[in-house]
Every structure is written in structure tokens, then in C-alpha cells.
Amino acid sequence: MLKDIKVVVRGAGDLATGIIYSLYQAGFKVVATEVANPLVVRRSVSFAEAIYQNEFTVEGITARRIVKFSEIEEVLNAGEVPVIADPKAEVIKEWQPKVVVDAIMAKRNIGTKIDDAEVVIGLGPGFTAQKDVDAVIETARGHNLGRVIKDGSAELNTGIPGEIGGYREKRVLKSTCNGEFTSPKKIGERIITGETFGYIANQEIKAEIDGVIRGLLKSGVMVREGTKLGDIDPRGIKEYCYTISDKARAIGGAVLTATLSLI
Secondary structure: OHHHOEEEEEOOOHHHHHHHHHHHHHOOEEEEEEOOOOOOOOHHHOHHHHHHHOEEEEOOEEEEEEOOHHHHHHHHHOOOEEEEEOOOOOHHHHHOOOEEEEOOOOOOOOOOOOOOOOEEEEEOOOOEEOOOEOEEEOOOOOOOOOOEEOOEEOOOOOOOOOOEOOEOHHHEEEOOOOEEEEOOOOOOOEEOOOOEEEEEOOEEEEOOOOEEEEEEOOOOOEEOOOOEEEEEEOOOOHHHHHOOOHHHHHHHHHHHHHHHHHO
């Protein structure tokens, strides 16, 4: 029975949330891990937000922050997804899941091993099937998005954001220096070219396109140069800010397919 199969998803950002959503709906017992201060921009559709708010709901599924492994079963029995600050994924040894999914999206493997569980799946660049993991999921937008790779690797990271509404680089805002990020804006707000998106220390970050703020890093966090601060959706549809994206759904479905084919 799927309801008896334990899954640990490393990461709880927007793509990981699409995965958790798919696995939860299929009946798996899912636990997510995060870092103590997640640098997630699509916070309105990321279970990582539970780390800050203690609980957070995305499309009818509630994630709840736990601080001890002993709390896992209680939260699962309540029909919720436990999320724990556990960057080294020590829960794997403690809870002994049958499936581990690395959805950290670090563009490289930062510690996941093929023997972490009976089935190990990695997202995107940095993993090689049959070496690091049992299967790799293609995360690059395009024809192969969501492809399950059981021999080989995903496409290399180009560093170029996927196109939305005709825009790539200009829709994504990144830090140009180190410092504390703050913003007077909120996810779902409209913004126009040249308008202030936020600040790093006293440095102003301005929008380069018109649209709706779909992603926005939490104010008060410290960032390094190159950190993603947020993204603007030029399509201007506010509702898209609060539902799982097409990319996250595709990847979530691919992880579910890979899991079912390997268990």
C-alpha cells in the first residue's frame, strides 16, 4: 500500500512543493527537509514557508513545522506534511524512508547518495543515474521537461532563466552585492519598469519589466551576490502567484512516475 511507503523530500521550495503535492495526493507518507532560513522566492506556493510561519497551506495541503523527529507520525496522522529544518537530512537515518528525493536544486549534488534509500531520485543538473541516484528528472524548460532519466544526466545548467511572456533574464532579480535584503512589496502586487523592488543595505533594486510580483524573498534575510531575490511575471495574472506552476506540476508528476516505476 502506498500509504505505508515513507518518502523524504530534500527541499521544500516551489518545485519541491509540486513534488510533495503529487506524492501526497497519491497516498505516500511524505516528510520534507529544509535549511533553517530558506531563501525561497515563490513563498506563496512553497511549503518551506512553514519554517517561518509554523504551518503553511498550498492548494489545500498543509505543511507543519516540526523540531523533533518524534513529531513526524503525529503530523502525518493529522493529514499534514511535516517540514523540519534538517539541512544534512539526518531524518533519513532516523526515519528510514523507502524513497529519497533531492529537490534542493543546488545545480550540483551536495550529499545525496544512491544508497540513502531503496529508491533515490535527483532533480536536474548534478546527478547521474546509476551513480548518484536511481533516476534523474529533467528540470530544464522545453521538450524534455519532466523526462525520467534512468541512465545518464540532465541537461547542464545554462544559468539563463526560462522564458515567460517573452522575457528571460529581465524577469528575475538577483543581488549584485552582499547584505540584508528588504522590500516594501508583496507577492501578487503589480510593479512597473523602474519601480523599486527592494533594497540590499542602501542599494536600490529596480524592476526592469512590468508585471506581477510572483516571487519575493523574505525581508530581513542576508544574501550574497548572485542570490535570487524574486521574479516578475509579465503575464500579469495575479492568480498564478498562488497556485503551483506548470513546471512544478510537470516535475511532480515525473517524480511520481519514477517512484512508482522503481519501488
